[in-house]
Amino acid sequence: MRGKCLCEKIEFEITGTVPKLYQCHCSLCRKQGGSASNTSFIIEAKNLRWVCGQEYISSYVKDTGFRSDFCAKCGSPVPNPLRNMPYVWVPAGLLDDADQLKIVAHLHVGSRASWDTISAQGTRYDTMPKFAELIELLHSKTKT
Ligand SMILES: [Zn+2]
Ligand SMILES: [Zn+2]
Numbered sequence: 001m002r003g004k005c006l007c008e009k010i011e012f013e014i015t016g017t018v019p020k021l022y023q024c025h026c027s028l029c030r031k032q033g034g035s036a037s038n039t040s041f042i043i044e045a046k047n048l049r050w051v052c053g054q055e056y057i058s059s060y061v062k063d064t065g066f067r068s069d070f071c072a073k074c075g076s077p078v079p080n081p082l083r084n085m086p087y088v089w090v091p092a093g094l095l096d097d098a099d100q101l102k103i104v105a106h107l108h109v110g111s112r113a114s115w116d117t118i119s120a121q122g123t124r125y126d127t128m129p130k131f132a133e134l135i136e137l138l139h140s141k142t143k144t
Pocket of ligand 1: 006072
C-alpha cells in the first residue's frame with residue numbers, strides 16, 4: 001500500500017499487512033495535526049520503504065522528545081521513527097486505497113478537547129496503554 005503527502009513530493013510504501021488504526025486525542029497530537037486527534041498506526045521499521053522525496057522531510061522534536069516529521073513543501077505529517085524502537089509511526093490519512101482499515105483504540109481520551117466527539121468503535125484509554133499492549137491490539141487478526 002502506498003502513501004503520499006499533500007503535494008505528492010514524498011511517497012512511501014508499506015509492505016505486509018497494514019495494521020489497525022488508533023486515534024490519539026492528546027494536546028500534542030491536536031497541535032501537530034490541527035484537529036481533535038490524529039489517526040495513525042505503528043509498523044515495524046523494516047516494513048516501510050521510502051519511494052521518493054525523503055529530502056523534503058523536516059523534523060521537529062520537542063524538549064520532551066515528542067517528534068513531528070512533515071513535508072517541508074506542503075506541511076503534511078509524514079511517517080517518523082519511534083524513539084529507541086524499531087518501529088515507525090504512520091499517519092493514516094496519507095494512504096491511498098485504505099478501505100479495509102479500522103480504528104481499534106482511542107488514546108488520551110481523558111485529555112481530549114471539549115469539542116471532541118469520539119467515534120463509537122475502538123477501546124478507549126484514559127491515557128495510554130503499555131506499548132506492547134498497543135502493538136498487540138493494532139496487529140491482532142481478530143475483528144473487533
Ligand atoms: Zn508534500
Ligand atoms: Zn497524542
